[in-house]
Amino acid sequence: MHTNPATAPNGVLFAAGSNGTTLGSAYDPLTDGWRWLHLAHASPEAQDFIAATTPEPVADALFAEHTRPRCEILPEGVLFIGRGVNLDPESTPDDMVSVRAWLDDTRLITVVMRRLRSAEAIAVTFTNTAGTANRPKSPADVLARLLAEMVARMDATVHDVSDELDALQEQVIDDAQSNPTTAQLAPVRLRALTLNRYLLPHLDAT
Numbered sequence: 400m401h402t403n404p405a406t407a408p409n410g411v412l413f414a415a416g417s418n419g420t421t422l423g424s425a426y427d428p429l430t431d432g433w434r435w436l437h438l439a440h441a442s443p444e445a446q447d448f449i450a451a452t453t454p455e456p457v458a459d460a461l462f463a464e465h466t467r468p469r470c471e472i473l474p475e476g477v478l479f480i481g482r483g484v485n486l487d488p489e490s491t492p493d494d495m496v497s498v499r500a501w502l503d504d505t506r507l508i509t510v511v512m513r514r515l516r517s518a519e520a521i522a523v524t525f526t527n528t529a530g531t532a533n534r535p536k537s538p539a540d541v542l543a544r545l546l547a548e549m550v551a552r553m554d555a556t557v558h559d560v561s562d563e564l565d566a567l568q569e570q571v572i573d574d575a576q577s578n579p580t581t582a583q584l585a586p587v588r589l590r591a592l593t594l595n596r597y598l599l600p601h602l603d604a605t
Contacts, residue, residue, distance in 0.1 A: 400522050402514050410442020412511070413518070415525040419534050433505045435541045437522065440499075440512040449508065453501055461499045461510045476503035479542065483517050483549040498549070500542060507538035509545070517548040 400421075401407040414425035417432030425436055426448045438445040440462060450458045454475055460466060471478045479502070482495035498518070499510040509518060521544050524533050535541040 400519065400526065402519060404439035404441065404511055404513060407439045407442070410439040410445035411436065412439060413437040413522045413525075415522070417537075419525055421525065429505055433507075433538050435507045435509070435525075435535075435538060437509045437511070437518050440510050445510070449501075449510075453508070457501050461501060461508070466497065466499065476501060477542075478502075479546075481546075481549070483515060498545075500545070502538050502542050505538070507541045517545055520548050521545050 400413045402412070404410075404412060409426070411425045414422040414434065414436050416422055416434050422434065425434075426444065438449075446458075446462055449461055453461070454473070457473070457475075457478055460478055460480065466480045468481050469478075470480075477500075479500040480497070482497050484495060496511065496513050496515050498515055501508045509515075511518070521535070521541060524535065524544075527533070535544060
């Protein structure tokens with residue numbers, strides 16, 4: 400498993416098959432079972448592979464520079480575009496990591512520009528030699544677990560925003576003459592709107 404999209408060989412951060420083994424040749428034609436491919440957005444190999452194996456609107460969405468969060472049910476599969484919290488120490492709560500996903504009957508393709516620790520947590524279930532009980536059973540199962548992991552990692556940020564709102568509310572209740580200033584309200588409002596915008600596609604996907 401690779402964690403840096405900029406240095407992943409051939410743009411493959413992680414690839415696994417339905418038997419639980421990692422794939423040495425992630426772009427080879429699928430002969431049986433299903434697979435999950437976790438790919439780097441900037442990789443020419445990944446772009447060529449997706450352009451050749453997915454509907455054109457899906458390929459365009461997966462590799463667009465700027466996307467809107469959404470979940471679309473298409474005849475060929477499910478397109479999901481969302482974001483997860485950036486857990487790097489120097490990041491801010493509204494600095495979120497984008498993920499684009501395409502789900503069909505035989506595979507899940509996820510595409511990222513930056514490291515997504517939620518995906519790494521799911522990948523570990525494939526590489527864990529302790530047993531297969533916790534391994535995803537289908538591409539849809541991988542996506543469901545990925546979405547759950549992303550939401551769980553947002554939990555601390557959501558609680559932080561809630562705590563800030565509670566503190567401002569107590570300020571109003573305790574001192575009717577001291578209303579929160581625009582400078583106090585604006586950052587909290589921005590974080591709340593950002594989280595709401597990116598959590599809604601997760602709800603649609605589930």
